[in-house]
Amino acid sequence: MNQLQILAKLAWRNLWRNHRRTIIMISAVTIGVWAMIFMTALMRGMVNDMLRDGIQVLPGHVQIHHQEFRDDPSINNLIPETEAELQKSFGQEDFVAWASRVKVPAVIMSERESRGITLLGIDPAAEAKISFVIGDIVEGQFLEDSADSGVIIGQKLLEKLDTRLGKRVVLMSQDPDNEIADRGFRIVGVFDSDPDIHEETYVFAGKETIQKMLGIEDRVTEVVFLGDDVRNVEPLFQRVSELADSNLDVKRWYELDAYLGSMVNMMDGFVLVWVIVIFLALSFGLVNTLVMAVFERIREIGLMLALGMKPSSIVGQVIVESLLLLCIGLALGNALAWILVTSLKDGIDISGVAQGMEMMGASSILYPVLNMRDVITANVVVLVLGFLASLSPAWRASRYQPVEAITKV
Amino acid sequence: MNIVLRLAWRNIWRQPRRTWLTTGAMVFSNTLLIFMMSLQFGTYDLMINNSLQSFSGHLQVQAPGYKDDSKMRQSVPQVRTLAAKYRQDPVFQNVAARGGAFALASSEDRSYGIQIFGVEPEFEPGVSNVPGLVKQGRYLGDIDATEIVIGAVLARNLRVSIGDELTLLGTGRDGSFAAAIVTLVGIFDSGVADLDRSIAEIPLGLFQETFAMESAGHQVVITTPDLSLVPAAKIEAENLLPTGADLVVHDWDALQPGLRQAIQADLTSAWFMYMLLVILVAFSVMNTQLMSVLERTKEFGIVMSLGLTPGRLGRLVMLETALMGIMGLLLGVLLGTLVTLWLSVTGFAYPGMEEMAANFNLPGRMYPKLSMLTLFGGPAIVFAGTLASALYPALRLQRLQPVEAMRAA
Numbered sequence: 001m002n003q004l005q006i007l008a009k010l011a012w013r014n015l016w017r018n019h020r021r022t023i024i025m026i027s028a029v030t031i032g033v034w035a036m037i038f039m040t041a042l043m044r045g046m047v048n049d050m051l052r053d054g055i056q057v058l059p060g061h062v063q064i065h066h067q068e069f070r071d072d073p074s075i076n077n078l079i080p081e082t083e084a085e086l087q088k089s090f091g092q093e094d095f096v097a098w099a100s101r102v103k104v105p106a107v108i109m110s111e112r113e114s115r116g117i118t119l120l121g122i123d124p125a126a127e128a129k130i131s132f133v134i135g136d137i138v139e140g141q142f143l144e145d146s147a148d149s150g151v152i153i154g155q156k157l158l159e160k161l162d163t164r165l166g167k168r169v170v171l172m173s174q175d176p177d178n179e180i181a182d183r184g185f186r187i188v189g190v191f192d193s194d195p196d197i198h199e200e201t202y203v204f205a206g207k208e209t210i211q212k213m214l215g216i217e218d219r220v221t222e223v224v225f226l227g228d229d230v231r232n233v234e235p236l237f238q239r240v241s242e243l244a245d246s247n248l249d250v251k252r253w254y255e256l257d258a259y260l261g262s263m264v265n266m267m268d269g270f271v272l273v274w275v276i277v278i279f280l281a282l283s284f285g286l287v288n289t290l291v292m293a294v295f296e297r298i299r300e301i302g303l304m305l306a307l308g309m310k311p312s313s314i315v316g317q318v319i320v321e322s323l324l325l326l327c328i329g330l331a332l333g334n335a336l337a338w339i340l341v342t343s344l345k346d347g348i349d350i351s352g353v354a355q356g357m358e359m360m361g362a363s364s365i366l367y368p369v370l371n372m373r374d375v376i377t378a379n380v381v382v383l384v385l386g387f388l389a390s391l392s393p394a395w396r397a398s399r400y401q402p403v404e405a406i407t408k409v
Numbered sequence: 410m411n412i413v414l415r416l417a418w419r420n421i422w423r424q425p426r427r428t429w430l431t432t433g434a435m436v437f438s439n440t441l442l443i444f445m446m447s448l449q450f451g452t453y454d455l456m457i458n459n460s461l462q463s464f465s466g467h468l469q470v471q472a473p474g475y476k477d478d479s480k481m482r483q484s485v486p487q488v489r490t491l492a493a494k495y496r497q498d499p500v501f502q503n504v505a506a507r508g509g510a511f512a513l514a515s516s517e518d519r520s521y522g523i524q525i526f527g528v529e530p531e532f533e534p535g536v537s538n539v540p541g542l543v544k545q546g547r548y549l550g551d552i553d554a555t556e557i558v559i560g561a562v563l564a565r566n567l568r569v570s571i572g573d574e575l576t577l578l579g580t581g582r583d584g585s586f587a588a589a590i591v592t593l594v595g596i597f598d599s600g601v602a603d604l605d606r607s608i609a610e611i612p613l614g615l616f617q618e619t620f621a622m623e624s625a626g627h628q629v630v631i632t633t634p635d636l637s638l639v640p641a642a643k644i645e646a647e648n649l650l651p652t653g654a655d656l657v658v659h660d661w662d663a664l665q666p667g668l669r670q671a672i673q674a675d676l677t678s679a680w681f682m683y684m685l686l687v688i689l690v691a692f693s694v695m696n697t698q699l700m701s702v703l704e705r706t707k708e709f710g711i712v713m714s715l716g717l718t719p720g721r722l723g724r725l726v727m728l729e730t731a732l733m734g735i736m737g738l739l740l741g742v743l744l745g746t747l748v749t750l751w752l753s754v755t756g757f758a759y760p761g762m763e764e765m766a767a768n769f770n771l772p773g774r775m776y777p778k779l780s781m782l783t784l785f786g787g788p789a790i791v792f793a794g795t796l797a798s799a800l801y802p803a804l805r806l807q808r809l810q811p812v813e814a815m816r817a818a
Contacts, residue, residue: 028692116522284434285693
């Protein structure tokens with residue numbers, strides 16, 4: 001047997017000499033690791049949800065606007081290129097999806113009520129892969145083509161306007177000459193969204209119909225692109241920037257929605273802080289256990305030293321003992337977290353606080369998500385910090401004078 | 410000094426390193442708990458006050474259903490008379506009547522759909538901080554003047570400045586076409602983008618005339634001197650409702666359900682983290698006390714054979730734990746207070762927090778707020794957890810057989 005094997009065997013047997021102590025410590029590590037992973041899975045689930053909702057609703061991954069549009073979302077800040085020119089620039093490329101839209105502030109009026117909304121003139125075919133509405137039509141149907149003369153509105157807005165499917169509403173906005181542009185539309189579809197807030201904010205209509213109403217020929221206010229990966233939009237951004245005219249404003253989603261962007265960044269920070277805090281709380285117990293384990297074996301360690309075992313082997317022995325303990329705890333904690341996350345994959349219903357979650361931009365069903373990177377972070381942090389924490393007791397154990405140690409009562 | 414107490418005190422210092430490590434775990438979690446809870450509760454207060462001050466007040470009298478649908482015809486008749494009646498009652502701090510409607514506001518070259526509030530210029534400053542946030546021009550004067558005050562973002566989007574005229578278009582209470590031309594007299598800047606972008610205030614008299622409200626309005630907004638007085642004030646407000654009037658009183662919780670739920674969601678996840686810290690500390694203490702009991706088996710055997718009852722021994726172990734717990738509590742509270750006080754002066758910020766905070770009407774820097782609850786709540790639970798965890802080692806003593814114990818190695 002080589003030396004490492006002997007060390008491992010010694011450490012393993014030492015670990016079980018006082019099984020109560022070891023079991024208590026392993027339980028603590030297990031609970032700690034479980035909490036690290038489960039909690040991050042919950043948070044990840046929430047953020048992923050926010051990302052999915054947030055991005056599907058409108059931003060896409062990358063957007064193009066007129067330079068002024070984001071500051072002043074008015075019809076006067078149209079993208080200078082016509083649709084034909086845009087088609088020429090982007091039509092050849094194999095984007096996952098892209099679409100052009102007319103997005104203007106407007107007022108919607110039913111027979112009884114009026115509300116301020118954001119009007120979106122869309123091309124139903126191109127939009128299919130990008131925005132959320134199509135799958136969420138609960139009544140009626142979606143727009144047929146971009147010349148459709150109907151509108152799609154949210155369930156909440158429908159209630160507030162005191163109207164229903166098939167009824168007519170009037171949409172008012174302004175044309176480029178600041179004349180009021182208005183037009184009657186029939187409500188052809190009603191959508192449902194989670195969070196509800198979008199139901200009150202957005203109204204969808206055919207792009208060509210809106211262009212005609214506003215008198216802007218075939219011009220649009222924004223072009224939106226979808227790439228493969230939300231977390232890595234840089235390649236898409238590069239491609240779009242190259243293709244787009246240099247006087248246009250090309251932005252990534254996290255620049256368009258600063259709240260969402262900062263939320264995702266903060267999550268990464270939060271995972272690490274959370275893991276470290278839990279580890280620190282654990283470390284006191286871990287170091288304590290090791291100190292005690294070494295202390296009660298002083299005579300034995302003295303004997304081993306007297307028989308010629310190298311101090312470095314004593315250090316190794318204590319460290320291996322600590323790592324073994326951590327590994328068992330990690331394995332159990334990971335397994336526990338995995339089982340719980342798997343059993344909760346249908347989501348946790350937190351609709352009791354739905355409106356609060358809406359303030360945060362999340363929906364009312366939470367789906368925990370095990371993110372490999374978070375699991376690895378948690379495990380690596382525990383092992384590395386655990387190793388560092390066991391250095392001091394291990395080093396002290398190897399410094400005993402054999403004779404003193406053996407004679408110690 | 411009581412002999413048991415002296416024994417316990419000496420016992421815990423037989424292994425200073427172990428005692429310090431165990432106490433260290435408590436100090437660590439107590440400090441963390443105090444800081445986190447102070448930050449949390451400070452934030453909640455700020456969240457509630459900022460959200461309520463800006464607009465909704467503590468209580469509102471409305472027509473049933475107005476809260477959810479805010480339709481024009483869900484109105485409060487004789488709204489100014491009702492407000493004046495409430496103003497007589499000293500229970501309420503400030504009372505103001507309001508009407509609300511959506512309209513399209515047009516300047517010379519821009520139009521936006523916005524929310525228009527008709528307010529009593531004399532009383533509005535008591536229930537909302539918007540009047541005080543007027544940075545350019547002045548707030549509204551006469552109750553019938555054709556004046557308007559709008560948010561800074563809206564003013565920028567509409568490209569208007571003080572003295573310019575705005576046209577308002579909307580629907581009146583009877584479904585008629587409502588229109589008014591008003592002069593911009595003031596621009597407010599609250600820093601909350603939503604408010605600054607979408608809200609305008611005009612005098613209530615003008616509002617009633619424009620939107621065919623006659624003498625009706627939509628809400629009577631009431632503030633009380635303190636949040637805790639809201640429930641009593643609500644009952645008083647309900648008693649004062651005119652007999653036979655179909656009106657309801659909502660408190661801030663009902664007006665902004667998202668607020669309490671966001672707090673609740675945050676509290677729940679925070680509780681999970683806090684309990685976890687407590688459990689980890691408890692494990693650490695359990696381990697320590699179990700060890701200290703096991704290594705004294707022989708000694709306990711001797712004192713028991715000399716006539717000491719297992720019950721007294723158990724109390725000794727509990728007392729030792731309590732002593733460590735008190736040390737952890739005192740040091741933790743001291744350290745926690747220092748850290749929190751320091752941060753409550755310098756403030757506390759982390760990257761990305763500003764965007765997040767803006768979503769909840771909060772400033773970019775947080776100031777934790779110490780209170781009796783945040784100072785002693787966490788440490789008290791840690792202390793209780795500590796004592797509970799020592800029960801296992803203490804109870805084990807009850808089964809100790811003196812003769813066997815004395816022979817233990």
